[in-house]
Amino acid sequence: MTTGLSRRPLQQWEVRRQRAVKLLARRPHAAPPLEFLLELLPLQSELFRWSTEAEWPGAIVTGAGDDTPKLRLDALSIDLLVPRFATFLEGLLPHSPDVLAEIGAGVQAREPTQRALLKHYLAGQDLSEIAAGLDCEARQLEFFPRAFMQPIAEALARDTAVPEDWQENFCPMCGRLPQLALLRDDAAARGRRLLVCGLCASEWTFRRGVCPHCGEERPGQLFIHSVPDPTHVYVDECKSCSAYLKTVDLRKDGLAVPLVDEIATVELDIWAEERGLWKIQPNLLGM
Ligand SMILES: [Zn+2]
Ligand SMILES: [Zn+2]
Numbered sequence: 310m311t312t313g314l315s316r317r318p319l320q321q322w323e324v325r326r327q328r329a330v331k332l333l334a335r336r337p338h339a340a341p342p343l344e345f346l347l348e349l350l351p352l353q354s355e356l357f358r359w360s361t362e363a364e365w366p367g368a369i370v371t372g373a374g375d376d377t378p379k380l381r382l383d384a385l386s387i388d389l390l391v392p393r394f395a396t397f398l399e400g401l402l403p404h405s406p407d408v409l410a411e412i413g414a415g416v417q418a419r420e421p422t423q424r425a426l427l428k429h430y431l432a433g434q435d436l437s438e439i440a441a442g443l444d445c446e447a448r449q450l451e452f453f454p455r456a457f458m459q460p461i462a463e464a465l466a467r468d469t470a471v472p473e474d475w476q477e478n479f480c481p482m483c484g485r486l487p488q489l490a491l492l493r494d495d496a497a498a499r500g501r502r503l504l505v506c507g508l509c510a511s512e513w514t515f516r517r518g519v520c521p522h523c524g525e526e527r528p529g530q531l532f533i534h535s536v537p538d539p540t541h542v543y544v545d546e547c548k549s550c551s552a553y554l555k556t557v558d559l560r561k562d563g564l565a566v567p568l569v570d571e572i573a574t575v576e577l578d579i580w581a582e583e584r585g586l587w588k589i590q591p592n593l594l595g596m
């Protein structure tokens with residue numbers, strides 16, 4: 310039976326799934342990442358449910374300083390996570406693109422590799438050495454612990470309020486980088502800009518007209534690149550540091566689901582890359 314607490318957040322996974330189905334029909338050029346996302350979402354939603362019911366002592370820091378992330382990912386029990394990680398890989402690999410399936414099979418083959426990978430990822434450490442042992446690149450290997458930890462971190466983060474005065478360019482909950490920005494009207498502010506975490510999906514207010522990477526705020530250095538379709542997703546470029554991230558404007562499309570729409574607008578990433586820009590946080594599917 311679903312508890313009152315988890316019922317609503319669990320619906321978010323269904324909302325994401327339905328949005329991916331809708332965008333798949335509308336944006337055939339984005340079919341490969343969307344089809345893969347549709348395989349991934351049910352596995353993630355199951356991990357989310359599991360995480361809400363598991364005990365995670367020490368995972369949330371209370372009373373920490375105002376500039377300290379609240380979630381202690383490195384305090385999570387690896388012993389508890391590893392068996393789940395193995396099950397996750399088992400469910401995912403048959404549906405993965407060839408390159409990922411091959412790397413994933415290497416991870417799946419050895420329990421110590423799974424353990425080391427999770428440990429390094431949760432501590433925010435470099436994955437290069439483990440990647441070299443699997444004959445792949447660290448950024449490819451990162452997909453597995455990130456896809457696995459996303460719903461668990463999201464479940465952990467949702468019960469703790471984001472500090473209202475948080476002004477950093479990293480997540481107040483887990484300390485990771487923003488995946489995207491969104492704009493929406495709310496009771497307190499019209500066109501409020503929020504950054505969305507690439508791991509735990511927490512949202513925090515961030516000043517408009519400021520680069521979330523280098524802090525540039527001169528208008529002549531910051532550019533918006535939009536396309537005729539879709540109009541609600543565009544690229545925010547900073548000329549000073551060449552970083553970009555995408556913004557999803559929920560005032561233009563109230564039905565958008567930012568994390569899904571971000572993945573479905575792969576053409577904007579290709580355009581930005583051709584222009585020599587780099588993304589503050591590639592999305593889960595590597596774009
Ligand atoms: Zn986060
Ligand atoms: Zn910048």
